[in-house]
Amino acid sequence: MSPVNTRDRILRENRSRNDWTSVPKHGVIGVMRLGAVGEAVLNIVAANLQEILRVPVDILPARPAPEFAYNNNRKQYHAALILKKLAESSRPHPRILALVSVDLFIPVLTHVFGEAQMGGRAAVVSLHRLRQKEEGSRVSLDTFYERTVKVAIHEMAHTFDLVHCNQAECIMRFSSGTDDLDGIPLFFCEYCEAFLDDAYRRYEIQRLPD
Ligand SMILES: [Zn+2]
Numbered sequence: 001m002s003p004v005n006t007r008d009r010i011l012r013e014n015r016s017r018n019d020w021t022s023v024p025k026h027g028v029i030g031v032m033r034l035g036a037v038g039e040a041v042l043n044i045v046a047a048n049l050q051e052i053l054r055v056p057v058d059i060l061p062a063r064p065a066p067e068f069a070y071n072n073n074r075k076q077y078h079a080a081l082i083l084k085k086l087a088e089s090s091r092p093h094p095r096i097l098a099l100v101s102v103d104l105f106i107p108v109l110t111h112v113f114g115e116a117q118m119g120g121r122a123a124v125v126s127l128h129r130l131r132q133k134e135e136g137s138r139v140s141l142d143t144f145y146e147r148t149v150k151v152a153i154h155e156m157a158h159t160f161d162l163v164h165c166n167q168a169e170c171i172m173r174f175s176s177g178t179d180d181l182d183g184i185p186l187f188f189c190e191y192c193e194a195f196l197d198d199a200y201r202r203y204e205i206q207r208l209p210d
């Protein structure tokens, strides 16, 4: 399955507004870029979150790069500090996802592609390592977009309490690198899908109609 494009999303949004009069004034997920992140990848992530998680997604205004999270020793950005700041955002969205182009870390790992607050509000995805193969050459734009979408959906699902999954064919499988990530599908297994529906009920989040 390939990522859907922005045009599909706009058509879908217009259709759902007409068909479903109880659509809230704001989406469930607000996505934004922090610093130098392209508009295309942001639009593709937003469209795919909406398509695969089946909740309305809004694109929020860009904000500056997260310099507050820079760690001088590691020359990387501390993911948890970014999550904390995002979680404090005054936006009405129950979930916030940020895309950054800087390299992220958490203290126990050399780097992370993304990080989320388990059962919390915020998630962050770094594009930094997704543009190249593990040996260093660049990947196609399609592969880059697909990887970014996978990490975004995986991290956002953590905010809905989903844990890592042992099923081979599931986006919640843990991936240790980009080669691994490329082998993970862009969908949930049936167990995780059911768990997500439960979480939506718990958090009183209304799914978009199919
Ligand atoms: Zn994970």
Ligand SMILES: [Zn+2]
Pocket (backbone or CB within 6 Å): 165, 166, 167, 169, 170, 171, 172, 173, 188, 189, 190, 191, 192, 193
């Ligand atoms: Zn699963």
